[in-house]
Structure formats: structure tokens, C-alpha cells
Amino acid sequence: MKKGVTAALLAVGLLASTAAPGQTVSEPGDTRIVAAREALRKGDQRMLEQLAATTGPHVLDVYVRYWRLVNVLARPEPAPDAELDAFLHAEAGTVLAERLRADWLRRLAKDGDWARFVTLYPALRNPDYEMRCTAWTARLMTGDRSALEEVAQQWRTLDDAPAACDTPLRAAFESGSVSEDAVWQRARRQVDTRKPDDARITWRWLPAEAAPAAAQVEHALKSPGAWLDRLPANFSVTRGGRELVLAALTRVAREDSRGAYDRLLRLQDRLGSEERGHMMAVIAMHAALDQFPEALGLYRATAGVELTPLQRAWRVRAALRALDWKGVRDAIEALPDGEREAPEWTYWLGRAHAATGNRTEAETLFARIAGEPHFYGILAGEELGQPFSPPPSNGLLPAARLAEAESDPGLQRALALYRLDMRTEAIREWIWALRDRDEPFRLAAAHIALRNELYDRAINTAELANPRANFELRFLTPYRDLIEPQVRSQGLDLAWIYGLMRQESRFVVPARSSAGAQGLMQVMPATGKWVAGQIGLRNYSQSMLADPDTNVLLGTSYMRLILEGLDNHPVLASAGYNAGPGRARRWRDEKPLEGAIYAETIPFDETRDYVRKVMTNAVIYGAMLDRRPQSLKDRLGVVSPRPARE
Secondary structure: OOHHHHHHHHHHHHHHHHHHOOOOOOOOOOOHHHHHHHHHHOOHHHHHHHHHHOOOOOOHHHHHHHHHHHHOOOOOEEEEEHHHHHHHHHHOOHHHHHHHHHHHHHHHHOOOOOOHHHHHHHHOOOOOHHHHHHHHHHHHHOOOOOHHHHHOOOOOOOOOHHHHHHHHHHHHHOOOOOOHHHHHHHHHHOOOOOOOOHHHHHHHHOOOOOOOOHHHHHHHOOOOHHHHOOOOHHHOOHHHOOOHHHHHHHHHHHOOOOHHHHHHHHHHHHHHHHHHHHHHHHHHHHHHHOOOHHHHHHHHHHOOOOOOOOHHHHHHHHHHHEEEEHHHHHHHOOOOHHHHHOOOHHHHHHHHHHOOOHHHHHHHHHHHOOOOHHHHHHHHHHHHOOOEOOOOOOOOHHHHHHHHHOOOOOHHHHHHHHHHOOHHHHHHHHHHOOOOHHHHHHHHHHHHHOOOHHHHHHHHHHHHHOOOHHHHHHHHOOOHHHHHHHHHHHHHHHHHHHHHEEEEOOOOOOEEOOOOOOOOOOOOHHHHHHHHHHHHOOOOOOOHHHOOOHHHHHHHHHHHHHHOOOOOOOOOOHHHHHHHHHHHHOOOOOOOOOHHHHOOOOOOHHHHHHEEEEEEEEHHHHHHHHHHOEEEHHOOOOEEEOOOOO
8 A cells, every 4th residue: 555545544433423413423434524615615635545556445536536636626626527527427427526527617617618518518418597597608608699599588587597697698688689678677676676786787798788777777676765855857858767767666575565656656647658657566565565455456457467477376375364355366377387287276267267156167166176285285175175185105115116226325324424423415316316306215215224224314305206105204303202292382282393303403403594593493592591591591592402302392392482473373473483484474364364365475585475374284294193184274263363552
């Protein structure tokens, strides 16, 4: 053995103690894999070279070579094409070959080697948003003008595209493949998002004489109300001036739809009819998001205006909130076919027909989705007198399919990565191993995940195998001896708590959100500290959130406190757990509102989806735990009006 390799292996032994918390370094060769991952993290080129110079029988040996090549691509010297090609050939079809190809393509783009990029790109099986845009740039740089037509065809889907898309997008406009009006419309849509500054980039593509005045853009986007109140009399002379006014009105509408409407009334005589219609649609949608009763009337004033998909959806929800069933029916029937056929609109159109006396049409619509194990399918089934009950198990999995999955190299690598607490790499391997596989293989993989207590993988894989079956794997009840006593002591519903935990963490103990929420119940540090004070938990520290017992104690205690403060209503409490109790209270109406309508009209997309899934989970868990059919409609109940003082 070479002297340098010997030194590297000695170093690996010394590094064994640097394994991350939770890592189990127990198999022969584990320490070398852990050391290589740490060397990559630190950018330790010398260590990676030494570790890659040896090979072993370890199932993750290929990762050492991959990490070395990733490090090589990050260096300023020329990329080793022959080595990269050899790895891609030897590991063809694996997730590491896919990732290395993507890494190499990014390097080629950085170097401006577009000819090589165009040659290498077609073999990339799953390009992300940024890579697809870079590929358009590469084709343009090598003279392939057909890319411009592809960009033009996908123009409406690229409003939030990454910076890599700027070159092909701008080229599509400058070549005439996209009209100037399409650029204005793109900027309008971008202004009505959390990243309005994206519109600045779009406006810069326009000729200098057409674009909004740069000196005014900053004020219009940052202080829109004050800017609008000081408008010069001649703002409407140019389209750029009028579009900047629309942008400022849109920014006001996001915070104060009534204030935006008042300003529109003052300015509308200096706007064109299309501009007025566009602005009225924006204000109507934000009034609906604000749950204002006048939203439906504002929508009626948009007759003839082309609405965006989001604006159309909130027109339906505004009618629902007003309990205007004819308005619900009309709004859904006006949707394009692809939108109208979504489960939510199928269900609500059925309800609208039932409420307006057309029971036959209603039952036809309910029958289309009844039996589907999602929020609207379960509700539709109940409208037909079919409370939810999970179908029976599919039976035993053939031993041969289980053996096939057990011997699959990708799943073996994933399990080894999980054992070493390299969860990100493990999840990538697992997902890649399931690509293009049939239902029995995926079901076998779900069983393997369960055997290894990888509950999130078991749930997700069983759902991928068949979202209408495999309930015993998709709705697991792990840690029940820990969870049930806490739930019972708090007087909570076990099915509801399991439904919430399934949505929060998929039962991954070390789960941690980007916002800092931790553990089985995804408790935020500040929330944990507050709840600890409320229940008298002494010597609390944030590190205790990582302990499953403490996490469940704090999480269930918080759920009890939220529930008590929100009329003991699980729909309100579910919304409160995700978005905060204050918001859940504000989202009530001045009149009683059925829980399904309350959930449908939650203005936050994430919370609306969260509440629907938690309540659906609760019904399924209830049916499985109690072994009897369950009613989602009963669980959703009726949300009481908010007090007049609120």
C-alpha cells in the first residue's frame, strides 16, 4: 500500500469520532465514508484524493469517488473530461451519474463551453428549472434558434423563473417570438407576488423609451400608497406610466384591497378599459383573500375580463363564503375544462347543484370522485350516503418481489446512507430507486422502509405505489406507547393528533423545518418555551425539542391550549397550529360557516392545504383505529361566528 494511502487510512481512524450526532458508524468501512463526506463539506481536496485512491467492498464506495469529482469540478483548473466520462459510463442509470452530469453541466455553463453542454445535456433525465433554462441558453449560443419558440410556448409558466432563464426569456422577446404586450403582462403578474422586484428585471427588457421610469420604480414598489397619492397629472401619457400605476395599485391591494379600490376610482378615468378591468380583477381577488363581503360584487364588475387561474379560483371561493350557491355554480362552470375538472370544483359544483334543486346532476358529479381517499372524494362519498371506510388490505406481498427490492442496489445504498445519518443523500437514492418501478416493487420497498423504521419513506412509498390502497402502510401509528398516554392525558382525539403528526413530520424524529420547527410535532423553539412555561416544565431548553417524549408533551399541550382557545373546534385548531391562533380566529365569518367552507376559503395556500390534509388524515386514522366508518363532514362541523368585537 502506498505511503500516502496509509496516512489517509490512519487519518480516517482518527476521524471516526467526528461522526455527526445520530450517525451509527458500525460497519467495516463506515469511517472512510463519513470522513469523505466531511472532507467534501470542508473542501479538503487532499483528504478526498487520498480516500478515493483506495477502494473497498462498502456499498457506498462509489460515493467517495463521486465526492472527489464534485470537489474537482469546483476547482478553477480544467475539468477532467476523461474521468468524468468514465464515471458516467460506469455508473450509468444511477442517481450519482445524474447528479454528476448536472454538476458537470453547471461547470460547463460557467466556463461558457456551450458546445460540450449541448452534447452532454440530453442524457440528463430530470433537469431542474434552472438547468432547463441553461439548456435554452446553450442552444442559442450554438446557433439553435428553435429554442426561442419553446421559450415562447412556455412563457406564461416562467414568471418566477430563476436568473438562469433571463437570457433566453429576453432573447425570445428581442427576437419577436414574444410580443411587447406579453412582457407587460408578465411584469403585472410578477408584481402581484412576494417578489415584486422580479418585475424590475422584466421591465428592463423593454426599450428605454417604453419602460417605466427607473427613478419612479423604487418609490412605486416600496411605498405605493404614498407614491400614488403624489402622482403627476400627466402619468397616463405613456404606457410605462400607466403600468407603474397598476403596479403600485396592486401592491396596495395586497395589503389594503379597499384602499386600492378607492384609489382606482380616483384614477380610472386616466386608464384604458383593459387596464381598469385588469385592476378590478386584482382588487376583487385580494378582497376575496381578505374575506370581505364585497368581493363577490367586485368580481361581477370584471365581466369580460380575462382572469388568471388564481383569480378564477378566488371568484368561486368568494361565492362560497357568501353562501351564494348560484354564484358558485356560475363561477365553476365558467372555468376552463382543465380547471373545472379538479376534485375541489367537482365537489363544490355538485354542492351548488344540490343547493339549487338539481339533485340528479349533483349526484352525477359526486359519483365522479366518491371513493377517492382525499378531502373532496370523502366528502362526495358522504353526499351519496357513503361514510369513509378504508378498503381491505391487498394481502401478502410475494416473497420474490420483496427479495428483489432487498437486493436493489439503490435501496441498499439508501439504507446505508440512512444508517450514517446522511438523510439528504439517502432520500435522493430512495426516490431514484423507485423511478419507473411497478406497484409491487414499490410496495416491497415500503415494507423494507417500515422494517427499518423509516416511517416517512414507508408512507410516501406506499402512497406512490397506490394512493387508493395500502392504508396500513400509508397511515402508520408509530410511537403509540409514547403518544397515546400524552394524548389521553390532554383529553385530545388520538386520530386527530396522528393526522396532524403525519402531516407535520411523517414521524421523523429529527425532522427540522426551514423555519426551525423540530421533532415529531414540529414545535417551534419560541412555542416550546411558551408552552413549557404554561405547563410548568422546569429547566426547559431548546435542545429538549429533539427528545421525542418532550416534543410530544409540548406539542400535545400546545394543541390542547389552542383547542381551548378556538371553540374546541379541530378545524380552527388545525389552522391555528399551522398559521397561528390569531389568524384562525380572524378567518371566521360574521355568520356560522360549515367547516368545509371555512377550510376552502383560508387565504394561505399552505394552511388551506394543511387543514384539508390533517382533517382527512384524522378521518382515515379514526376509521382504522375505531374499525368503523367515519364522517369527515361531522369532524369538520360548523365554525361559529367571530364575536362582533373582533
